Amino acid sequence: MKSSLLLTSLLLAASSLHAETNGSTEFLKTKYGMFVHYVWGGDQKKSLTVGRDGKPLASFDEFANAFDAPGFARDLEKWGVDYVIVTAWHYNINPLFPSATMKKWGLEHHSCKRDVLRDVITACKAKGIKVMFYTHPRDGHDLSPEDQVKTGWGGANGVDPDWARFDRRKWNDFTNELYQELVTRYGADIIGIYSDEGSAAGESYRVVDYPRLRRTVKSIQPDLHMLQNWYGTTYSLDGGCKEYSYWGEFADRNANAWPTWRMSVGTVMASNWYATKPAGENVVSFQPEGMFRYTIMQAGANTEGGGVIWAAGNYAGGGWETGVEEAMDRIASLVKPIAPSLKNVYPSVSYPTPGGFRLPDLNWGVATRSTDDSVEYLHVLNPPTDGSRVLTLPTPADGAKFEKAILLSDKKPVAMKQDESGLHLKLPEGGSWDKLDTVIALKLASDSPPRNLALWKAFRGSSYPDPVSKAASAYAFYAVDGDPSTAWSSRPDGVTEGNEPVPSDSKPSCQIDLGKSARLSRIEVLGSPGDGVGVSVSDISDFSKTKPLAVSKASAQPALDIKKAIYGKDGQVADVTEAVRKAVVSGSLSLKATNDLANGDPAPNQVKELRLEFTLDGKDEVRSVPEGESITLGECKPWIIDLPAGTTARFVRLERTQGGPPLQVNEIRAIGKFQ
Numbered sequence: 001m002k003s004s005l006l007l008t009s010l011l012l013a014a015s016s017l018h019a020e021t022n023g024s025t026e027f028l029k030t031k032y033g034m035f036v037h038y039v040w041g042g043d044q045k046k047s048l049t050v051g052r053d054g055k056p057l058a059s060f061d062e063f064a065n066a067f068d069a070p071g072f073a074r075d076l077e078k079w080g081v082d083y084v085i086v087t088a089w090h091y092n093i094n095p096l097f098p099s100a101t102m103k104k105w106g107l108e109h110h111s112c113k114r115d116v117l118r119d120v121i122t123a124c125k126a127k128g129i130k131v132m133f134y135t136h137p138r139d140g141h142d143l144s145p146e147d148q149v150k151t152g153w154g155g156a157n158g159v160d161p162d163w164a165r166f167d168r169r170k171w172n173d174f175t176n177e178l179y180q181e182l183v184t185r186y187g188a189d190i191i192g193i194y195s196d197e198g199s200a201a202g203e204s205y206r207v208v209d210y211p212r213l214r215r216t217v218k219s220i221q222p223d224l225h226m227l228q229n230w231y232g233t234t235y236s237l238d239g240g241c242k243e244y245s246y247w248g249e250f251a252d253r254n255a256n257a258w259p260t261w262r263m264s265v266g267t268v269m270a271s272n273w274y275a276t277k278p279a280g281e282n283v284v285s286f287q288p289e290g291m292f293r294y295t296i297m298q299a300g301a302n303t304e305g306g307g308v309i310w311a312a313g314n315y316a317g318g319g320w321e322t323g324v325e326e327a328m329d330r331i332a333s334l335v336k337p338i339a340p341s342l343k344n345v346y347p348s349v350s351y352p353t354p355g356g357f358r359l360p361d362l363n364w365g366v367a368t369r370s371t372d373d374s375v376e377y378l379h380v381l382n383p384p385t386d387g388s389r390v391l392t393l394p395t396p397a398d399g400a401k402f403e404k405a406i407l408l409s410d411k412k413p414v415a416m417k418q419d420e421s422g423l424h425l426k427l428p429e430g431g432s433w434d435k436l437d438t439v440i441a442l443k444l445a446s447d448s449p450p451r452n453l454a455l456w457k458a459f460r461g462s463s464y465p466d467p468v469s470k471a472a473s474a475y476a477f478y479a480v481d482g483d484p485s486t487a488w489s490s491r492p493d494g495v496t497e498g499n500e501p502v503p504s505d506s507k508p509s510c511q512i513d514l515g516k517s518a519r520l521s522r523i524e525v526l527g528s529p530g531d532g533v534g535v536s537v538s539d540i541s542d543f544s545k546t547k548p549l550a551v552s553k554a555s556a557q558p559a560l561d562i563k564k565a566i567y568g569k570d571g572q573v574a575d576v577t578e579a580v581r582k583a584v585v586s587g588s589l590s591l592k593a594t595n596d597l598a599n600g601d602p603a604p605n606q607v608k609e610l611r612l613e614f615t616l617d618g619k620d621e622v623r624s625v626p627e628g629e630s631i632t633l634g635e636c637k638p639w640i641i642d643l644p645a646g647t648t649a650r651f652v653r654l655e656r657t658q659g660g661p662p663l664q665v666n667e668i669r670a671i672g673k674f675q
Contacts, residue, residue: 022223022458022513022541023190023191023192023221023223023224023225024192024223024224024225024238024305024458024459024460024513025223025457025458025513025515026130026191026225027083027130027132027191027192027225027227027239027305027306028304028305028346028456028457028458028515029082029305029344029345029346029371029515030082030083030130030305030306030307031082031295031298031299031302031305031306031307031308031342031343031345031368032080032081032082032295032299032307032308032335032342032343033081033082033083033084033085033264033306033307033308033309033310034076034079034081034083034084034085034309034310034311034312035084035085035134035266035273035309035310035311035312036072036084036085036086036087036274036311036312036313036314037049037087037090037134037272037273037274037311037313038067038086038087038096038116038274038313038314038316039087039090039091039094039274039313040060040063040064040091040092040094040096040112041091041092041094041142042060042091042092042094042109042110042142042144043109043144044092044144045091045092046058046063047063047316048091048274048276049063049274049275049276049313049314049315049316050275050276050277050278050315050316051066051315051316051317052278052279052315052317052319053278053279054276054277054278054279055278057316060094060109060110060111060112061112061113061114063112063316064096064112064113064114064116065114066316066317066318067096067114067116067119067120067314067316068314068317068318068319069116069119069120069122069123070123071318071319072120072123072124072314072318073120073123073124073126073127073129074127075314075320075325075328076124076127076129077127077128077129078328078329078332079328079329079331079332080332080335080336080339080343081129082129082130082307082343082344083129083130083131083132083191084124084129084130084131084132085132085133085134085194085266085309086117086120086131086132086133086134087133087134087274088117088133088134088135088182089135089136089139089178090134090136090139090196091139091142092110092139092142092143093107093110093136093139093140093142093143093178094110094111094112095110095111095112095178095182096112096116096117097111097112097114097115097116097117097118097185098111098112098113098114098115099111099178099181100181101174101177101178101180101181102178104177105150105151105174105177106150107147107150107151110147117133117185117186118185118186121186121189121190125189130190130191131189131190131191132190132191132192132193132194132225132227133182133186133190133192133193133194134194134196135179135182135193135194135195135196136195136196136198137175137179137195137196137198137204137207137208137213138175138196138198138199138204138207138208139196139198140153140161140171141153141156141157141158141159141160141161148161148162151170151171151174152166152167152168152169152170152171152173152174153166153171154166154167159198159199160199160206160207161207166207168207168209169500171207172208172209172212172213172500175208175213176209176212176213176216179193179213179216179217180216180220183216183217183220183221183224184220187217187220187221187224188221190224191224191225192224192225192226192227192238193217193224193225193226193227194227194228194229194241195213195226195227195228195237196228196229197228197229197230197231199231200231201231202231202232202233204235205233205235205466205467208235209499209500210235210236210237210466210467211236211463211464211466211467211491211499211500211502212499212500212502213236214226214236214237214464215502222460223458223460223513223541225238225239225305225458226238226239227239227240227241227264227306228240228241229241229242229243229266230242230243230263231243232599233467234475235467236464236465236466236467238476238477239263239264239304239305239306239476239477240263240264240304241263241264241265241266241306241309242261242263242264242265242266243266243267244265244266244267244268245267245268245272245273245311246268250267250268253285253286253287254290255286255287255289255290255291255293255294255359256290256358256359256360257358258294258358258359259355259356259357259358260297260298260300260301260302260353260354260355260356260357260358261298261301261302261355261356262301262302262303262304262355262481263302263304263306264302264304264305264306264307264308264309265298265302265306265307265308265309266308266309266311267308267309267310267311268311268312269284269286269291269310269311269312269324269327270283270284270311270312270313270320270321270323270324271283271313271321272313273311273313274313275312275313275314275315275316275320275321276313276321277321277322279315279319279321279322280322281321281322282322282323283321283322283323283324284321284323284324284326284327286327288326288327288328288330288331288334289330289334289436291308291310291327291331292330292331292334292335292436292437293359293381293436293437294308294359295307295308295331295335295342296342296366296379296381296437297353297357297359297362297365297366297379297381299342299345299347299366299368299379300347300348300353300365300366300367300368300379301347301353301354301355301357301366302347303346303347303456303481303482304456304477310328312324334436334437337408337409338377338408338409338437338439340370340375340377340408340441341368341377341379341408341439341441342368344370344371345368345369345370345371345377346368346369346371346456347366347367347368347369347456348366348367348368348369348376348377349369349397349398349400349451349452349455350367350369350376350396350397350398350400351366351367351376351378351393351394351396351397352367352397353366353367359381359382360382362381362382363382364380364381364382364383364391364393365378365379365380365381365382365437366379366381367379371515371516372516372674373444373451373453373673373674374443374444374674375441375442375443375444376400376402376441376442376444377408377439377440377441377442378391378393378425378439378440378441378442379437379438379439380433380434380437380438380439380440381436381437383433383434383438384433389426389427389431389432389433390424390425390426390427391424391425391426391440392422392423392424392425393422393423393424393425394422394423395420395421395422395423396423398449398451399448399449400444400445400448400449400451401418401444401445401447401448401449402416402418402423402442402443402444402445402448403443403444403445403446404416404442404443405425405440405441405442405443406440406441407427407428407431407438407439407440407441408439408440408441409434409439412428412431413428414426414427414428414440415428416442425440450521450671450672450673451671451672451673452482452669452670452671453514453518453520453670453671453672453673453674454480454512454514454652454668454669454670455480455482455669456477456480456481456482457480457512457513457514457515458512458513458515459476459477459479459480459488459510459511459512460476460510460511460512460513461476461479461488461490461508461509461510462490462505462507462508462509462510463490463491463505463508464476464488464489464490464491465489465490465491465492465662466491466499475488476488478666479510479512479527479665479666479667479668480512480667480668481667482667483667484526484590484636484666484667485583485589485590485591485592485666486583486666487527487664487665487666488510488664488665489662489663489664489665490505490508490510490662490663490664491504491505491508491662492504492661492662505662506656506659506660507655507656507657507658507659507660508655508656508662508663509653509654509655509656509663510653510654510655510663510665510668511541511543511651511652511653511654512651512652512653512668512670513541513650513651514649514650514651514652514670514674515650516650516674516675517539517648517649517650517674517675518648518649518650518670518672518673518674518675519646519647519648519672519673519674519675520537520643520647520648520649520652520670520671520672521642521643521647521671521672522640522641522642522643522671523535523537523549523640523641523643523652523668523669523670523671524638524639524640524641524667524668524669524671525552525638525639525641525654525665525667525668525669526636526638526639526665526666526667526668526669527663527664527665527666527667528663528664529552529639529654529663529664529665530552530554530660530661530663531552531553531554531660532551532552532656532657532658532660533551533552533654533655533656533657533663534548534549534550534551534552534654534655534656534657535548535549535550535551535552535641535652535653535654536548536549536652536653536655537549537643537647537649537651537652537653537670538649538650538651538653539648539649539650539651540650540651541651543651543653546653548655548657549641549643550641551657552639558587558588558616558617558634558635558636559587559615559616559617559618560584560587560588560589560614560615560616560617560633560634561614561615561616562577562580562581562584562589562612562613562614563577563613563614563615563620564577564611564612564613565577565579565580565581565597565610565611565612565613566610566611567593567597567598567602567608567609567610567611568598568602568603568608568609569602569603569606569607569608569609570603572602572603572606573602573603574597574598574600574602576597576598576610579597579598579599580597580612587634587636588632588633588634588635588636589631589632589633589634590630590631590632590633590636591630591631592628592629592630592631593608593609593610593625593626593627593628593629593630593631594627594628595608597610607626607627608626608627609624609625609626609627610624610625610627610631611623611624612624612625612631612633614633616633616634617634638667638669648675652668652670654668
């Protein structure tokens, strides 16, 4: 259980494996998935997932052997989903494969003989369905007292370990060896790993050494997407998933109440995350038409990939609880005619949809775009109510030009006019708006201006800061989220107490996968690169035959010092000084006054204000801005690298060429067009 032995085995495994796909890049294209828990609960609970008769099975091996992988994949194919998240282990830590790790740690009874996960991969890959595995890095509270001692958990204390007896190093040795085994066995055939948060307080960094967990996974398969249910922090994982189980906005069965999120949304649609009810009792209370419309709306806002993940469990022995198949069949029938506008797409940059919107909030609908940027899809969810066949939209936010419009369902032409007043569309004679979703496909014109192709694409950093709180959560996506006030930073020297010591990242780097090769005209870097950072582009991810196109030099920045920042109303205020200071980029500040600054609402049901006391270039000033509005201080100019004519590449990299401080990147922009 020595870390050096683990590292050696990781390197050996990494040398022999190559991912079939770039997991993060593939995940960002997905907008329609299923979340399926199939859970054995150990000797104390037997199978949490029941059979069609509603009864648990008697043994782990019987339970594992009852999984109908071919039937499972056939159902997913019939429903047209992009991907599925399936349990690798959950309650009581019982991996659905013959685990050498569990045997090594004296937990032989936690392993089954059948390799269920391999059978799931084989069946789903044959149907073109991507697979991600659910895991739990801190589920020791469900272990028996004997197993808690063996793994370092110490003892029961609610969802937390017994802190007085918790051996953090031993627990992380155990969990990392289990993740190592999982990724070594299956990493080349899946797109990602889902790691359960396990604490609604968002403080699992107290239990899990997340930087180490990330290194364990990424050292074997660097591009696996690491996802986690989001309770205010993603630690050092790649993205979050907003989780619902008939709570929050999804306690309302009406789809009009469900908000969009930039991250993926995983929500129960049946009795639970896993099958619990016998066949014959309907468990689905959502209307499939509402589920379909929410899936479409979320696709237009979901910049971080994954879209909607509808959660239901399959029975031991095959099949689904009553109502699940019927609802998913209906959704599939609605998706099929418009599939190109939902599958393998990104959200639109011409007509973006913010997070937090609900169906009634939309003026007309949402938009998605093909991954090669050649087609824009307008989803008219709220058509004109006066009987008009005409839809008028504003000028595209990115200046895009379109040359042709058709109805996606029947390919009939749609009359189109685009001018300085906006985009004007008219349904064909005799045509009418579909009450659920009318999809108009727009072909991008050849003279449409270049776009920032790095926006919302897969990002990889050489390191991440150790998380110590929600506020310090390391989030890779910040460098490509389009928000200059957020940033990815490499790991500084020093470690958080309790985390495994690692060498400092003295020559940090980061790179973006654009998803496919593009003709690039320039790169823009917003942040604090400092001196000696090289910019390279390449068509292969290892940059083995690439030389830097440019190297940064230190430059003078505006002097901005935030003295005090208060957010709230009257006496109900929060000190947000540190949050605002972290948003300062190269001597400038650009941010919106929202509750996110305070990590909550200091004055509910009141319009709040952000008040800043600061010094800019030696001058003391005070500025205030109402809630919901933005403020900009100073001027932050990007580092611009004009590329030689004809430059084509899929990958963009920044790399410090000499030792230096952490690298901070607020935004990387790659301006160009896909070939």
